[in-house]
Every structure is written in C-alpha cells, then in structure tokens.
Amino acid sequence: MSWQNEIDELRRREEMARLMGGPEKIKRQHDGGKLTVRERIERLLDKDSFHEIGAIAGKAEYDADGKLVDFTASNFVMGRGTLDGRPVAVGGDDFTVRGGAADASIWEKQEVSEQMAGELGIPMVRLVDGTGGGGSVKTYETTGYTYVPRNPAWGPVVENLSRIPVVSLGLGSVAGLGAARLVTSHYSLMVTGISQMFVAGPPVVARLGEKVNKEELGGTEIHGRNGAVDDEVESEDEAFARTRKFLSYLPSSVDGLAERRPTNDDPLRREASLLDAIPRDRRKVYRVRPIVEACVDRGSFFEIGRMWGRSVVTGLARVDGWPVAVLASDPFFYGGGWTADASHKITRFVDFAETFHLPVVHFVDIPGFIIGVAGEKAATIRHGARALAAVYQSKAPWCSILLRKAFGVAGAAHQNWQKYNFRYAWPSGDWGSLPLEGGIEAAYKAELAAAPDPAAHLAAIEARLNKVRSPFRTAERFGIEEIIDPRDTRRLLCEFVHLAAPMRRPGPRSFGYRP
Numbered sequence: 321m322s323w324q325n326e327i328d329e330l331r332r333r334e335e336m337a338r339l340m341g342g343p344e345k346i347k348r349q350h351d352g353g354k355l356t357v358r359e360r361i362e363r364l365l366d367k368d369s370f371h372e373i374g375a376i377a378g379k380a381e382y383d384a385d386g387k388l389v390d391f392t393a394s395n396f397v398m399g400r401g402t403l404d405g406r407p408v409a410v411g412g413d414d415f416t417v418r419g420g421a422a423d424a425s426i427w428e429k430q431e432v433s434e435q436m437a438g439e440l441g442i443p444m445v446r447l448v449d450g451t452g453g454g455g456s457v458k459t460y461e462t463t464g465y466t467y468v469p470r471n472p473a474w475g476p477v478v479e480n481l482s483r484i485p486v487v488s489l490g491l492g493s494v495a496g497l498g499a500a501r502l503v504t505s506h507y508s509l510m511v512t513g514i515s516q517m518f519v520a521g522p523p524v525v526a527r528l529g530e531k532v533n534k535e536e537l538g539g540t541e542i543h544g545r546n547g548a549v550d551d552e553v554e555s556e557d558e559a560f561a562r563t564r565k566f567l568s569y570l571p572s573s574v575d576g577l578a579e580r581r582p583t584n585d586d587p588l589r590r591e592a593s594l595l596d597a598i599p600r601d602r603r604k605v606y607r608v609r610p611i612v613e614a615c616v617d618r619g620s621f622f623e624i625g626r627m628w629g630r631s632v633v634t635g636l637a638r639v640d641g642w643p644v645a646v647l648a649s650d651p652f653f654y655g656g657g658w659t660a661d662a663s664h665k666i667t668r669f670v671d672f673a674e675t676f677h678l679p680v681v682h683f684v685d686i687p688g689f690i691i692g693v694a695g696e697k698a699a700t701i702r703h704g705a706r707a708l709a710a711v712y713q714s715k716a717p718w719c720s721i722l723l724r725k726a727f728g729v730a731g732a733a734h735q736n737w738q739k740y741n742f743r744y745a746w747p748s749g750d751w752g753s754l755p756l757e758g759g760i761e762a763a764y765k766a767e768l769a770a771a772p773d774p775a776a777h778l779a780a781i782e783a784r785l786n787k788v789r790s791p792f793r794t795a796e797r798f799g800i801e802e803i804i805d806p807r808d809t810r811r812l813l814c815e816f817v818h819l820a821a822p823m824r825r826p827g828p829r830s831f832g833y834r835p
Contacts, residue, residue, distance in 0.1 A: 372397065395414040413448055438484055445488075483574055483828070484572065488507075493516045493534055496520065510540045517538045522534060525537060574675060574677070575828075588814075598746065602757075612635075629664060634666075681719050689728065711735070719813060722749045726750075742819075746804065
C-alpha cells in the first residue's frame with residue numbers, strides 16, 4: 321500500500337529535469353563562456369537555500385502503455401531562496417533548451433514567479449538568457465496555426481515595479497520578450513562579451529539590409545551607454561555580487577523600510593580635502609565622486625548608470641548606516657547641465673527613491689538645461705519637465721548640498737519646494753536665474769553697443785555684478801538658509817538621516833513606477 325513507486329518516479333523525473341538540454345547543449349553553453357541556469361542560481365543564492373517550484377514541468381513522451389520514455393524540462397527554472405539571509409524569488413531562462421524560445425516554455429511558470437514575489441513581498445531576481453518566452457516561427461508548424469500576440473504574464477511584471485525590488489541580469493543574447501523583461505526592472509545589467517540585447521536578432525534585421533553581428537547590434541557598447549540597461553560588468557559572478565549589494569540598500573517590499581546597518585565610520589569625521597574641492601575659477605571642473613565618497617560612509621557608494629546621462633551621477637549609499645539615494649552633478653559633462661538623457665535618468669531614479677522610501681541626498685551644481693541646437697532637437701525641455709515633475713512629486717526626505725551652480729528652471733529643481741527640505745550651501749555657491757557669463761551680453765546689449773569700448777564696459781559690469789553674486793548676499797535675505805564649512809557636510813548629513821528616519825512612511829505610492 322506504499323506510495324514509494326510514485327516517489328521513485330518523482331525523483332526520476334526531477335533527475336531528468338536537472339539534465340536540462342543534455343550534455344551537448346550544456347557543453348555549448350560552457351564553451352560560450354556562460355554558466356547554466358542552475359549554476360547561476362547556485363552562485364547567486366545562499367548555499368542550499370533554493371526551493372524549486374515546477375521542477376518537473378516540461379514536455380513528456382509516453383509509449384503505448386503510458387510509460388514515460390522521454391522528458392524535456394521547461395526552459396524556465398523558478399523558485400525561491402535566500403540572499404544574504406533574506407527571502408527572494410528567482411526565475412531564470414535555460415538557454416540549453418531551445419534557446420529560450422516559446423515552443424519550449426511554459427509561460428505560467430514566469431507568471432507564477434512574478435506573482436509569488438509580489439504577493440509575498442520579496443525581491444524578484446530575473447536571470448535572462450534568450451528570448452525569455454518570446455516567439456519562434458517553428459511554433460507555427462508544430463501547432464498548425466498562428467495567433468494574435470498576447471502576454472498574460474505581463475500584468476504582475478508591471479505591478480511588481482511598484483511593490484518590490486526587481487533586478488534583471490542579461491546573461492546571454494536577449495531578444496524580444498526577453499529584452500522587455502530585462503529592462504522592466506529597477507536595476508538591470510549586462511555582462512560584457514556574453515550578453516547582447518535587441519528587439520530582433522541579426523537574422524531578422526538582415527531583412528532590412530543591415531548586416532551586423534550580435535555585438536554590433538546590441539552589445540554592451542550600445543546598451544551600457546544609452547540607458548537601456550543600468551550597468552555592464554565583466555563576469556557573471558560580478559553580476560551576482562552587484563545584485564546582492566543593490567538589494568542590501570532596499571526593503572524587501574514597499575510595505576517595509578530599508579534597515580540601518582552597523583558602521584565604524586565616525587559621523588563627526590571631517591575631510592580636509594573638501595575645503596578646496598571646488599576650484600575658485602568657475603570655469604574649471606572638478607571630480608564630484610570623491611566629494612560624495614568623502615561625505616557618505618566609507619566604501620558604501622554604489623553608483624548606478626555611470627555610462628549614460630553622464631552629467632548626473634546616481635547611486636545608493638549609507639550615511640551613518642542608513643541607506644540613502646544619491647544624486648550629484650558631474651561638471652565634466654556639459655558642466656553638470658541637464659541633457660535629455662540626464663533628465664530621463666533623474667526621473668527614473670527619483671521615482672525609484674520615492675517607491676522604496678529612501679531619503680535623497682543631492683550634491684548640486686546645475687547650470688541649467690543644456691542649450692543649443694542639439695539640445696533643442698533632443699526635446700530637452702520636454703524630458704526636463706518630466707524630471708521636474710518627478711522631483712515635485714517626491715515626498716521623500718530630501719537634503720541638498722549646493723556645491724556651486726544652481727541656475728534657471730533646472731537649478732530650481734534641486735529639491736521639492738512644496739515641503740520642508742534640509743539645504744546647505746558651500747561658500748562656492750553661485751546661483752540665479754541665469755549665469756552672469758553670457759547673461760550680461762543679453763541684459764546689457766544696447767548699453768554695450770553704445771559704449772566707446774564695449775570690452776572694457778563689459779568688464780566693468782562684470783566686476784560690479786560679481787560683488788552681488790556673493791552667496792553671503794543671498795544669506796542676508798534668507799535666500800539660502802545656511803552656508804557651511806564643507807568639512808562639516810558629513811556631520812550634517814548624519815544628523816539629516818537620523819531626523820529623516822521617522823519621516824519615512826511605508827506603503828505604496830499614489831503613482832506607479834515606470835521603467
């Protein structure tokens with residue numbers, strides 16, 4: 321009366337599933353410099369923590385007596401486990417089985433993995449390799465009909481962006497639906513050399529007359545720099561490490577708050593380098609990342625999207641152990657001016673911080689939106705206006721450090737003016753409706769034209785106005801609340817995060833997050 325025969329059959333099917341696409345396909349995966357999906361899950365999660373769901377789902381063949389003679393597992397492996405001791409959901413494509421094409425997949429597994437993550441309130445990690453459930457024209461022949469496209473699993477994919485942290489790793493040639501899954505996340509990356517992403521691959525694109533290989537069409541040189549994905553790394557192990565670090569700054573869902581971690585970094589630490597970090601010559605640039613790193617906890621700055629929208633730096637950090645979202649201007653690119661790409665980056669990052677209740681620390685040096693024909697053709701003002709809307713929708717605690725410039729409409733968006741904000745200026749602060757450089761020529765055009773020596777007259781006007789632009793004049797009128805010694809920045813940020821901690825409110829926001 322025992323059920324041992326059925327248990328033996330279960331174990332046999334599980335063993336067949338672990339064979340994936342078979343030794344030849346696994347060898348091909350390894351020869352291409354890639355791990356298998358099961359090796360990836362093993363390296364990503366805590367040891368022995370993976371609980372697989374749907375292991376024996378796939379395609380089976382039976383003989384005339386109804387006995388199983390062959391079995392091919394579904395090309396999507398899913399389940400849950402722990403990552404640094406915290407529960408997560410994970411789903412990965414098995415490229416060894418039909419390259420991830422739809423005729424080898426069971427789409428319900430993807431849907432269940434997303435539902436499980438969202439409803440349990442745990443982060444979702446996607447290991448994307450292939451079309452990720454996308455189409456193959458072979459399906460037409462095997463089914464005997466075509467179909468109107470639909471994507472029933474996409475609902476929870478979108479909903480999860482407003483519920484839980486979602487990370488997607490591009491670990492191979494990713495096309496179609498796989499590409500959409502990769503970018504529909506809070507943090508995505510590709511691995512140099514083994515990962516490419518495109519809407520359709522080279523054989524399809526060739527029909528348009530474009531003869532390109534996978535790297536030329538969608539390698540990291542393209543998507544690591546255009547904002548389609550956030551980052552590029554050199555190895556799969558680096559991708560797993562960055563996933564762990566990214567999630568360490570976040571709560572498991574919007575219904576929780578990011579936790580403070582112990583730190584040995586003195587909150588009263590003063591960095592002498594900050595005193596001369598900003599050049600006195602306003603035309604000279606400086607490196608903003610050392611400024612950020614000097615103010616946050618040592619070694620905690622985790623930059624996101626370094627290679628695109630480069631006039632703005634975004635990332636996560638800890639201040640006296642508390643996770644924060646960091647925005648900073650990079651004067652090495654457009655003087656820190658907001659481009660269309662930078663505006664996209666700001667919008668998405670501010671919405672991300674708002675979604676997960678992270679206080680924002682903003683290191684400000686904004687000369688405004690970029691100007692000129694290229695800026696106008698890129699519709700900079702349209703995309704910039706979206707960034708402004710994101711800032712003004714933010715309810716997160718916000719602290720701005722005015723390093724140097726804050727000019728015009730973009731400069732005014734260094735914080736949400738509809739609520740109380742912490743704000744400190746360095747003595748290098750320089751602000752107004754527009755910079756004096758260039759603005760004088762416009763404002764005093766007639767006067768300069770009538771002057772016997774326009775150049776000398778321009779110099780005299782500049783000298784006169786330079787006295788007015790002193791940040792101390794602004795402070796006299798309470799136009800800036802505090803001018804501080806730059807070496808006190810860390811101490812004040814540490815005070816800010818402790819005051820901000822009880823201001824954070826768990827729960828979903830009134831607007832959803834869009835990738």
